[in-house]
Amino acid sequence: xxxxxxxDEPKAAAYLAQGLTESGYAVDxxxxxxxxxxxxxxxxxxxxxxxxxxxxxxxxxxxxxxxxRGRNIPVLFVxxxxxxxxxxxxLDLGADDYLVKPFAFAELLARVRALLRRSPSDLPLxxxxxxxxxxxxxxxxxxxxxxIDLTPKEFALLxxxxxxxxxxxxxxxxxxxxxxxxxxSGTNVIDVQVRRLRAKxxxxxxxxxxxxxxxxxxxxxxxxxxx
Amino acid sequence: xxxxxxxxxxxxxxxxxxxxxxxxxLLGASALVQYRTLASDLATEDDQQLRETVAAANRGTIGVGxxxxxxxxxxxxxxxxxxxCNVVLGxxxxxxxxxxxxxxxxxxxxxxSWTSPEGRLWRTAIQRISPPAVAHTSDxxxxxxEATLDRWTDADLLAGYRRKLLILLPVALFVSALVGMxxxxxxxxxLRRLSNVVSTVDAEALExxxxxxxxxxxxxxxxxxxxxxxxxxxxxxxxxxxLLTKVSSDLAHELRTPIHVLRQxxxxxxxxxxxxxxxxxxxxxxxxxxxxxxxxxxDILFLAKAENPFSxxxxxxxxxxxxxxxxxxxxxxxALDSGVALHVDVPSDGVVLADRTLLRRALVNxxxxxxxxxxxxxxxxxxxLRQNGSVILSIADTGPGIDRESVPHVFERYYRxxxxxxxxxxxxxxxxxxxxxxxxxxxxxxxxxxxxxxxIVSLAFPMQPESYRELQDTSILTKV
Numbered sequence: 001x002x003x004x005x006x007x008d009e010p011k012a013a014a015y016l017a018q019g020l021t022e023s024g025y026a027v028d029x030x031x032x033x034x035x036x037x038x039x040x041x042x043x044x045x046x047x048x049x050x051x052x053x054x055x056x057x058x059x060x061x062x063x064x065x066x067x068x069r070g071r072n073i074p075v076l077f078v079x080x081x082x083x084x085x086x087x088x089x090x091l092d093l094g095a096d097d098y099l100v101k102p103f104a105f106a107e108l109l110a111r112v113r114a115l116l117r118r119s120p121s122d123l124p125l126x127x128x129x130x131x132x133x134x135x136x137x138x139x140x141x142x143x144x145x146x147x148i149d150l151t152p153k154e155f156a157l158l159x160x161x162x163x164x165x166x167x168x169x170x171x172x173x174x175x176x177x178x179x180x181x182x183x184x185s186g187t188n189v190i191d192v193q194v195r196r197l198r199a200k201x202x203x204x205x206x207x208x209x210x211x212x213x214x215x216x217x218x219x220x221x222x223x224x225x226x227x
Numbered sequence: 228x229x230x231x232x233x234x235x236x237x238x239x240x241x242x243x244x245x246x247x248x249x250x251x252x253l254l255g256a257s258a259l260v261q262y263r264t265l266a267s268d269l270a271t272e273d274d275q276q277l278r279e280t281v282a283a284a285n286r287g288t289i290g291v292g293x294x295x296x297x298x299x300x301x302x303x304x305x306x307x308x309x310x311x312c313n314v315v316l317g318x319x320x321x322x323x324x325x326x327x328x329x330x331x332x333x334x335x336x337x338x339x340s341w342t343s344p345e346g347r348l349w350r351t352a353i354q355r356i357s358p359p360a361v362a363h364t365s366d367x368x369x370x371x372x373e374a375t376l377d378r379w380t381d382a383d384l385l386a387g388y389r390r391k392l393l394i395l396l397p398v399a400l401f402v403s404a405l406v407g408m409x410x411x412x413x414x415x416x417x418l419r420r421l422s423n424v425v426s427t428v429d430a431e432a433l434e435x436x437x438x439x440x441x442x443x444x445x446x447x448x449x450x451x452x453x454x455x456x457x458x459x460x461x462x463x464x465x466x467x468x469x470l471l472t473k474v475s476s477d478l479a480h481e482l483r484t485p486i487h488v489l490r491q492x493x494x495x496x497x498x499x500x501x502x503x504x505x506x507x508x509x510x511x512x513x514x515x516x517x518x519x520x521x522x523x524x525x526d527i528l529f530l531a532k533a534e535n536p537f538s539x540x541x542x543x544x545x546x547x548x549x550x551x552x553x554x555x556x557x558x559x560x561x562a563l564d565s566g567v568a569l570h571v572d573v574p575s576d577g578v579v580l581a582d583r584t585l586l587r588r589a590l591v592n593x594x595x596x597x598x599x600x601x602x603x604x605x606x607x608x609x610x611x612l613r614q615n616g617s618v619i620l621s622i623a624d625t626g627p628g629i630d631r632e633s634v635p636h637v638f639e640r641y642y643r644x645x646x647x648x649x650x651x652x653x654x655x656x657x658x659x660x661x662x663x664x665x666x667x668x669x670x671x672x673x674x675x676x677x678x679x680x681x682x683i684v685s686l687a688f689p690m691q692p693e694s695y696r697e698l699q700d701t702s703i704l705t706k707v
Contacts, residue, residue, distance in 0.1 A: 102521050153556055179557040183588045184522055186654050187595045192560045215514030 001116055002026045006036035006050040006059070007078075016049065019105050020112070033057025040066055045073060047115055049108075052079035052090065060093055067094045074115045078103065106170040106216045113167060127162045130222045132201060132209055134162050143201055153178065154197050161210060161220035170217035194218055239411040246407030251400050258392050265388065269381045270350075277303055277352035278336050280374040285334075285354060303374040308353065310370045324349045327373055348378040417450045425457060433465040470639075477641040481523060481655070485516040526656045530640070533663025540582040540667050547577035547611050547618060554590040555609065558598060566603035567624075572610045579618045579688045581668055586688075589664040589672075592657040593622045593684045600626035600682070617670065617687040624683075629676040637674050638662040661686070 003025050007013035010031070017027040028045075030036050033056050040048055048066075052059035063075050074096040079086065087098050097111050127134040133142040139155055141148040150158065156178050161169065171190040175181040198210050210220050280303045307316030312328040324341035334354060341349045353373045446454070496509040532538050548571075555571050562569045579586065597607045605625035612619045629637060633644040641655040658672075661684075665672040669689050676682035 102517075104518070175557075180553065181557055181587055181591065182584045183591075184525065185557075185588075185591045185595065186522065186526075186657060187558075187561060187591070189558055189561045189595070192564045196560050196563075214511035215518065 001046040002028065002044045003112070004036065004039055004042075004045045004048045005029045006031075006033070006039075006048065006054070006062070008032060008051060008054045016108075019109070023109055025112070033059070033062045037062055037065055040071055040073060041069075047112060048073055048075045049112070050075060050077055052077050052081060052086070060089060063090075063093045063095055076108075076111060076115060078108070104170045104172070104216065106168045106213075107173055110164075110167065110169055110173045113164070123163065127159075127165070129162060129165055129209060129220060130207060132162075134158060141201070143203065143206060146203075148200050150197070150200060153193075154200065157193060157197055158201065158220075161218065164220070166219065166221045168213045168216050168219045174218070238415060239408060242411040243404055243407040246410075247400055247404040250403035251396065254396060254399050258396070262385070262388055262392070266381075266385055269378075269384070273350050273376055273378060273381065274338060274352070277338070277350060277374045277376055280305060281336055281352050281354045281372050284372045284374070285356060303376045306373045306375070307356075308371040308373050324351055324375060327351045327353050328371060348382050349375055350378055351375045414447060417446045418453075421450060421454055421457070428461070430468065433461055433468055474640055477655075478523075478527060481641065482520070485520050485523075489513055489516050522654060523656075526654060526660060530656065530659055530663050533660070533667050538667060540585060542580050542582055542668070544578050544580055545583055545586065546575075547579050547620070548573045548575045550579070550583070550586055551590065551609055551611075551620070554587055554594060558591065558594050561595060562598050562607065565598055565601070567598050567601045568606040569598075570606055570608040572608060574611070577611055577613070577618060579620075580690055581688050585664045585667065589661045589686060590620065590622075592661050593686070596657055597622050597624040597626065597682070597684070600624065602626065614687075616691055617689050620686045620688070622684045622686075623681060625681045628678045628680050628682055629674075630678050634674060634676055638672060 003020055005013055005016055005020070005027055007016060007029065008031050013029045013031065017029050020027045028039065030039050031054075033054050036048070036050060037057065039045075050059045050062065057065075059077055059079070063077075066073075066075070075094070076097045076099065077090050077095045078099045078101055079090075080101045090098050096115055099108060099111065123136075125136050127136075131144045133140075135141075136159065139150075141150055141155065141158065157174065160174065160178050172184060174190050174194075175183075175185065194210060194212075202208055202210070207222075209222070210218055213219055284305045305317055306314050306326065308326050308328050309315045312326055314326050324339075324343070327337070327339050336352050336354045339351045341351060343349065351373060352375075353371045356370060356372055492509050492512055496506065551571055551573050555569055559569060594607065594609070601607055601624045607622065607624045610621050610623070612621065629644045633642075636642045637644070638658050638661070640659040642658075643655065658674075662672045665686055665688075670687045673685045673687070674682065675685070
C-alpha cells in the first residue's frame with residue numbers, strides 16, 4: 001500500500017518516510033500543498049499523511065480542494081497546533097484522523113493501520129497465536145487447551161492486542177481504544193492492566209506472548225522480545 | 228486647527244464649559260425676568276398717571292392745555308379733542324402723536340402706544356368728557372380729554388439697564404469660567420498625582436503598593452476610592468505575576484531533570500564504542516525521557532488553555548454513573564494492585580453537563596491520586612450529590628490526609644505537601660489540571676482533608692451553562 005507524505009520540514013518528512021518504509025509501506029514525499037494536491041490524484045495512494053501548516057496552500061485548504069475534486073482517499077493530519085478548533089475544523093473538512101506533534105511513531109503507525117484496515121466484517125472470528133486461542137464470538141480464551149477466565153476489559157485488551165499481532169501498540173492507543181480515555185492519564189495503569197492480563201495468559205512455564213517494547217508500548221506475538 | 232471631538236476634551240474643559248454655561252444661563256434668565264418686570268412696572272405706573280391726569284382734567288382740577296407740572300417736561304400734556312378728531316384745546320405738539328379719538332364707552336379710559344419715526348415712545352389716554360364741556364376759547368365742542376406722556380425717561384432707564392447687562396454678563400461668564408477652572412484643577416490635582424504614581428509602576432512596584440505623595444485626607448473620596456481599586460488591582464496582578472514567575476521557574480526546574488538525564492546518557496554513551504544493545508538501551512531510555520518531556524509540555528499547554536478565559540469547551544449531557552463506572556473500571560487494576568478497595572456509590576439516574584474527555588480526565592487524576600496516597604487495605608469512595616444547581620462528585624479516601632496549612636495549596640502547580648511521600652510518580656500537575664478542567668466548566672474543585680483522617684475532593688459541575696462565564700470570571704479572581 002502506498003502512502004503519500006506531505007510535510008514541509010525535510011527532517012521530519014525523512015524520518016516519517018523511513019519509519020513507514022521499514023513498517024512495510026511504500027512512501028512518497030512532497031513538500032508543499034500544491035504538489036500534494038497534484039500527487040494525490042494518483043490512484044495508487046491509499047492514504048495521505050499531511051502537515052497542516054505549510055507554505056503556500058495549508059493542509060485545511062488542500063483537503064477542502066481534494067474533497068471538492070471528489071478524491072475520497074483517507075487523510076491523516078499531523079500538526080503542532082493543538083487546539084480543539086483546529087481539530088474540529090480538520091475533521092469537518094473531511095480529515096480522517098488528527099495527530100498532534102510531537103507524537104510517538106508507534107501511535108502514528110497504529111492510526112495508519114487503523115485507517116488502512118479492512119472493514120470489521122472482514123476480521124477473523126477467532127485468533128491463534130502460538131498456543132493461545134481466542135474466540136471472538138464466544139469470548140472464550142484458551143492457552144495450551146486450558147480455559148482462561150478474563151474480565152470483559154481484560155478480554156477487550158487481549159482482543160485489541162491479538163487483532164494487531166506483531167504490531168507495537170502504544171499505551172495511549174490502548175487507553176483510547178479499550179477504555180475510551182482520550183488523554184494521557186499520567187499513571188502506569190496500562191502497565192498494570194497488561195501485567196494482570198499477562199499473568200493470566202502466560203501461566204508459569206508457558207512462553208511469553210505479550211512483550212513490552214521499551215519506550216514505545218506493547219506487542220503480542222510469538223517471537224522473543226530481543227528481536 | 229482641527230477641533231478635537233467632544234468625547235476627547237479634557238475633564239477641566241468640559242466641567243468649565245458646563246459650569247460657565249450654567250452660570251450664564253441663570254444670570255441671563257434672572258436679568259431677563261427683572262428687565263421685564265421693570266418694564267411692565269413702568270408701563271403700569273405711566274398708565275396710572277395718565278388715568279389720574281385724565282380724571283383730574285375731567286373734574287376740572289387741572290386745566291386743559293396745561294401740563295400737570297407746568298415747569299417740568301416730564302408730566303403728561305392734556306388736550307381737548309372734538310368729535311371730528313381735531314385738537315381744539317391745548318398746544319398741537321410738534322413731533323407728538325396724532326390725536327386719539329373714540330370710540331369709548333361711558334367713562335372708560337382708552338390707552339394707545341405710539342412710536343414716532345425717530346423712535347420716541349408715547350403713551351396716550353382718552354376719556355369722554357361728562358358732561359361735554361364747551362371750551363372757553365372756541366365754539367367747538369370738546370368731546371374727549373386726551374393726556375399724552377412722552378416715555379423717553381422710561382426708555383432711557385431700560386436702555387441703561389440693557390447696557391449694564393451687556394457688560395455684566397460677559398464679565399460674569401469670564402469670572403465663572405475662571406472659578407470653574409480653578410475648582411476643577413484643584414479637584415483633579417490628586418488625580419494627577421495618582422497618575423504620576425501609577426505611571427511609575429513596574430514589576431517591582433507591584434509588590435510595594437502605591438504611595439501617593441501629599442496627605443491622604445487631602446484626597447477626595449472619589450479619588451481615594453479609585454486609589455484603593457487600583458491598589459486592589461495591583462495586589463491581584465502581583466499575585467498573578469508571582470504565580471507566573473513561580474510557574475516558569477518551576478517548569479524550568481522540572482525540565483532540568485529529563486534534560487540532565489538525556490544529556491548525561493548521550494555523553495557517557497559516546498565516550499567509547501559500545502555494543503548495539505548498549506546503544507539500543509540508551510535510545511530506549513531517551514525515548515522515555517522524551518515522553519516525560521512531551522507530557523510536561525502537553526500539561527503546561529493544557530493548563531494555559533484552561534486558564535485562558537476565552538477557551539470554550541463542548542458540553543454534552545452525560546450519565547454520571549456511566550462515566551464514573553468507566554473511570555473506575557479503568558483504574559480498577561491500579562486499585563487492586565495497590566490493595567485499595569474502590570467503592571462506587573452513585574445513583575444510576577444522575578446526569579452532568581460536561582465535556583466527556585475532560586470530565587474523565589479530572590476523575591482519573593483525582594481518583595488515581597487518591598489510590599496512590601491510600602495505604603494498602605484502605606478504600607476510596609466515589610459518591611455524588613446535587614446541591615445548589617450543581618452536580619458534585621466526591622472522591623473520599625482513607626489516606627494519611629494533608630495538614631491544614633497545605634490544603635489551600637494543593638491545586639497549585641508542582642505543589643507538594645511537606646508530609647507527602649517523595650516517591651509519588653505524579654507530574655505535580657495532576658490537581659492543577661483538575662482545577663483547570665473545573666474552571667473550564669465554570670465549576671469548582673475543593674479539597675478537604677485532615678491529617679490521619681483522609682481526604683475528600685469534591686468536583687462541582689454547574690447544571691446551567693448560562694452561568695458558565697460569570698462563574699468562570701469569579702473563579703479566576705478567587706483562588707480555589
